[in-house]
Amino acid sequence: MESQGPSPGGDIPLLPARMVNEFTYCPRLAYFEWVDGEFADNAETTEGRFHHRRVDQAPVRKAKQAEEEPAETTIHQRSVWLSSERLGVTAKIDLVEGEGTAVVPVDYKRGKRPHTPQGAWEPERVQLCVQGLLLREQGFTCERGVLYFIGSRERVEVPFDEELMARTYELLDGMRLMTQATVAPAPLVDSPKCPRCSLVGLCLPDEVGWLRQPHEGESPALRKLIPSNDDALPLYVQTPGAKVGKDGECLKVKDHDEVIGEARLVETSQVVLYGAVQVSTQVVQELCKRNIPLVYCSSGGWFYGMTTGLLHKHVELRRRQYAVATDRERCLQLARRFVQAKIANCRTLLRRNHRAAPDTVLQELKNDQAHAGAVESLESLLGVEGTAARRYFSEFAGMLKEAEPGARFDFEGRNRRPPRDPVNAMLSLLYSMLAREWTVTLQSVGLDPYLGFYHQPRYGRPALALDMMEEFRPLIADSAVLTAINNGEIKQSDWFERMGSVTLTPEGRRRLIETYERRMGQEITHPVFGYQISYRRVLEVQARLLGRYLLGEIPELPPFTTR
């Protein structure tokens, strides 16, 4: 068999038979798992691992028996690990059985036998064939393999015929060729394989496929393939002196000796600590292990930093990000897009919530949006953004309901450090929460949150997080502030003034954080893809799309704007 692709050996590590299975199923999936080192679990993979626990246990060798019995005997060996430099593959075989020199590899499969002519899908047959090739390499005779389906307790024989051999060699070559590319193969088109794939949430097959085609105006009706990863929720601890400990599968928060709350680890997306909160090493290790970020903030909400597990393995993505960040033209292109979308969303918020939004302001904002799209430098873009922000905030008070008698939510424009009125104090807190949320999201998809395209990476700011958050400020933070005030969730008694600066009480802040989290959990119709999705999940999809854009998979990053 003549090899067309790169030869085995060299820089390419041995291909595991399991990955050859994935490659046969979907080359893009194999690329993500094998080259990028990505992995995600779903119910199927978790169940598969559970069923494999016995098979994967190291075999217990019965030394005595082996000595007594003659050499030619039945072989029944679990978890056999074989490699071959010549073939360029490696495999852990669940079970090898046979007699003398004739052996059969047995592979355990979760689920039931599929009703196909060959009794098994191609990926499984190819994986088994790789195992067979490895056994032959060891000098055994191996003419067939067996797939054991745990779900229906059935054995399916797979003969290693010429056709399967040829197909296996062809796939091995194809896979070696793929590993040399810097970008993953294109997603499958409208494939029935996607809905049950555990990596669908980071692959975004239909979304990427749709954005790659040229299209005009028509709205897509995409399948909602994204698994509900937004199920997990953050845990905030803001009681000074509280201690966070681990108790079994839960996090336990204690204030002195009183338990003030528990959170289940499987349902926790991140742990955010405000001020002097203690946390045990066991908690830090467990969070790292589960890839749950631990975030530290000052008691006032200033983002200090975070502890995460190991750095994301997707090096190529960061390399592309750095390359784009040094390209002035592409930075400008992205920055224009961020600012335009932000102005559009500010305008929408005004139009919807203002008692009587002046037409002149709405028109001016529309002009600003057009200007932002035409500027030739980042400096002039900053100017346009500043002007638009002033116009927007000058009308912000018009969106606030008449407060309870005696309350003072007066707002005369945006001010910071320190905020001089409650509205500004709330905006500042929520902006910092949103920046933190973006920092966590970007890092979790493998991007560097500190290197941006619009904001410059100075003063330790998470510049990319600030870039990405621009269009979401009005949608999430401003909107949550309006809800908190207009629904009476935050009252006069929830803040106090000290030396000209305004601070929320701990109780007020707790309620504001809850309002913000409710907003993040709210489901909206995705403006580009047309399906229902929560804001929490929108952030992740947007971050992944940025990754796809940086890798050159889609021509443009779609802005997130609402109507």
Next chain:
Amino acid sequence: MRRHYLVTYDICDAKRLRRVFKTMKGFGAHLQFSVFQCDLPDIDVVRMKAALTEIIDQREDQVLIIDLGPTESHPIKRIESMGIKAEWEERRARVM
């Protein structure tokens, strides 16, 4: 897609009982002695079953997993509580 489950168990050995209780704390809210209310996506059901399988003795213990249907269908209406009112735990971000 989350579904509501009621998980009840009968464990014969005190040590296993404690381990089951501790494990179940990670998957649901403790409703009564040996009864948990869980609100789980399919992946966590698998995780829960896997964890319990490792602990229980298949010959002596029993765990019942009762599926109460999708989360959207408000299963609390199908549970009548006498005496102390049963509160179904609401999923939201926790601020402590």
